[in-house]
Amino acid sequence: MPEQMLSDELLSTIFALSASSLTTSLRDQRASLMLVSRHFRSVVCSTTFFWTNISSSTPLALFPLYLERSKACGIALEINVDLDVGSTSTIVQKLEAVGPRLAYLTATGSPVHLASALQHCQSWAPHLQSLILLKGGEADVTTHQPPQVLPHALLRSASILRELMVSDGFGLGHRFCVASSLETLVIGNVHKLNSLCHALAVTPRLRHLSFKSNNAVPPTSLKCVSLPALEDLEVSVISGGSAEKLLCALTIPVPTRLSIVIQVTSAGLSMLDNDVQAAISHVKRPLSGPIVSLTANADSRYFQRDAVKVHCYAYLRSPQGEHGMKVAPAQPLLSIHLDWNHPWPLQREEAFTRIMQAIPTSHVTELALCTTGPPSHRDGQEFYHEHGVTKVMDYLPHVTTVAVSSRALHEIISFPIFSQLHQLSRIIATVDQWRSLDASCPGFLPNLFEERRGNGLTDVDIELREGEEVFVGPVVERRVSSSYKKTVL
Structure with a gap:
C-alpha cells in the first residue's frame, strides 16, 4: 500500500509500534525514518513517541526541540557526568531545561557529582515516576569512599515514584522514606536492614525488591513488614543470621519468586544452616505447591x-x-546461591549437602x-x-x-x-x-x-x-x- 494511502495518524501509530519492538536505539530509528521521504520526516516530527526520550549524548541546545515535539508528555532523561563537559553545571542545566516535565531520570557517573546535581531537581520530584542512579566507570577505579546519601527531601517529595534503582555507590540514609506508590526497589548496598524494613512498611504495591547487604553483623531485631503484592525478591547477604532475621521479618505471598545469595564466611558458618532453613521455609508453607x-x-x-x-x-x-x-517461565520459585572467598570455610560437597538436607524432596x-x-x-x-x-x-x-x-x-x-x-x-x-x-x-x-x-x-x-x-x-x-x-x- 503506497504511503499516500495511509493517514498521518496511522503512519505515526505504525512507526511507534515498530520502534518499540526493535532493539535498535530510538534515535537511530528516528533518523532512518526521517531519511526515507519528506512525508515520513513530517510524520516522525509530529510523533511524540520519538521525542520523549532524551539521551545523555543529546546537546543541551536541542532540548527545546525535544520539549516542543514531545508536546505535554513526560520526559525520560538520561544524564552522564562522565560524558558532559562541565559535569555538574551542565547536568543542572539539563535538569532545569526539562523542569517539571521530568518523569523518568537515569543518571550515571560519580556518586559525589550526582548527589550534588540531584539537589537541584527536588522541586520537580513530585512528577518523577522513575529514578535510576548508576555508578560510572571512573568511580569504580577510585579508592573506597563512603556512599553518597541521597537528599531526603528528594525522596520525600517523589510522591508518585514507581521505580527506584540505586547502585552501590549511593546510600539511602537512616530511616529513609519512599513513596507508597513504589513498585520496584533495587538497592546496591543496604547498610542497615532495619532502615530498609521501616521504608518497606509503607510500600503495599511493591512488586520487585532487590538489594545487597555487606554487613557481617546480623541485626538484633527487625521491624516486621508485609508485602502483599511482591512478585520477586532478590537478596544478597553475608552468612551469620542476617538471612534468617530478614526472611522471618518479611511476610510475602506464596507465589513470590525468591532468589538469595549467601556469602559464606568462617565467622558466619555456624549460622549458615539457619539462613538456609529460613530461605527454604518459603517453599514449605501450607499453600505452596510441592517442589x-x-x-x-x-x-x-x-x-x-x-x-x-x-x-x-x-x-x-x-x-x-x-x-x-519447551518455553518455561524464566525464574524458579526459589534459588539459593552459596558463595565464598579465601579462606574457604567449606567444600562444594558440604554446601550442596546443607542445601539438600533442608529442601523438601x-x-x-x-x-x-x-x-x-x-x-x-x-x-x-x-x-x-x-x-x-x-x-x-x-x-x-x-x-x-x-x-x-x-x-x-x-x-x-x-x-x-x-x-x-x-x-x-x-x-x-x-x-x-x-x-x-x-x-x-x-x-x-x-x-x-x-x-x-x-x-x-x-x-x-x-x-x-x-x-x-x-x-x-x-x-x-x-x-x-x-x-x-x-x-x-
Whole structure:
C-alpha cells in the first residue's frame, strides 16, 4: 500500500509500534525514518513517541526541540557526568531545561557529582515516576569512599515514584522514606536492614525488591513488614543470621519468586544452616505447591570457584512426551546461591549437602545437573570435573528424569548412584556432549546401561537436545538405552 494511502495518524501509530519492538536505539530509528521521504520526516516530527526520550549524548541546545515535539508528555532523561563537559553545571542545566516535565531520570557517573546535581531537581520530584542512579566507570577505579546519601527531601517529595534503582555507590540514609506508590526497589548496598524494613512498611504495591547487604553483623531485631503484592525478591547477604532475621521479618505471598545469595564466611558458618532453613521455609508453607524439579549448578571459573547454586521449581520443566521446544517461565520459585572467598570455610560437597538436607524432596521427580566454566590442566591435558553436583543425587534416589549439561558428562553419569536410580526412565543431555562421549569412549555407555540391566532396572529413554539449557532446547534425537549393547570379545 503506497504511503499516500495511509493517514498521518496511522503512519505515526505504525512507526511507534515498530520502534518499540526493535532493539535498535530510538534515535537511530528516528533518523532512518526521517531519511526515507519528506512525508515520513513530517510524520516522525509530529510523533511524540520519538521525542520523549532524551539521551545523555543529546546537546543541551536541542532540548527545546525535544520539549516542543514531545508536546505535554513526560520526559525520560538520561544524564552522564562522565560524558558532559562541565559535569555538574551542565547536568543542572539539563535538569532545569526539562523542569517539571521530568518523569523518568537515569543518571550515571560519580556518586559525589550526582548527589550534588540531584539537589537541584527536588522541586520537580513530585512528577518523577522513575529514578535510576548508576555508578560510572571512573568511580569504580577510585579508592573506597563512603556512599553518597541521597537528599531526603528528594525522596520525600517523589510522591508518585514507581521505580527506584540505586547502585552501590549511593546510600539511602537512616530511616529513609519512599513513596507508597513504589513498585520496584533495587538497592546496591543496604547498610542497615532495619532502615530498609521501616521504608518497606509503607510500600503495599511493591512488586520487585532487590538489594545487597555487606554487613557481617546480623541485626538484633527487625521491624516486621508485609508485602502483599511482591512478585520477586532478590537478596544478597553475608552468612551469620542476617538471612534468617530478614526472611522471618518479611511476610510475602506464596507465589513470590525468591532468589538469595549467601556469602559464606568462617565467622558466619555456624549460622549458615539457619539462613538456609529460613530461605527454604518459603517453599514449605501450607499453600505452596510441592517442589517437583531441581537444578544444581557449579562453575569452575576462578572468580566463581567453590560456589554452588540450587534452583527449585514447582512445575516440571520438561514433562514426559514434550515435543519440540519447551518455553518455561524464566525464574524458579526459589534459588539459593552459596558463595565464598579465601579462606574457604567449606567444600562444594558440604554446601550442596546443607542445601539438600533442608529442601523438601519427596515430590521431586526431575533433576538437572549442570557445570560451566573452563577445564583444569595437568600434564598438558584438559580435565573437566563435576564440582560436587553429583552429591545432589544422594538425596534424590526416586527421580524419574535426570538432565545433564556438563563437559564432565562422563564423570557425572559414571557416578555409582547413577546406576542405582530405580525409577529413572529418562535421560536428557545436550546432543554435542552426548555424541562426543559416545565417540571418545565407545564402550562406556554400553557398560553403563548393561550394569543397570544387571541390577534389574528397566531401560531408559534418552533425549538429546540443542543448547546448554537442556530443559528448553528442542529435541534433536531420541534413543533408548536398550540400543547400547555390551560387546563380548
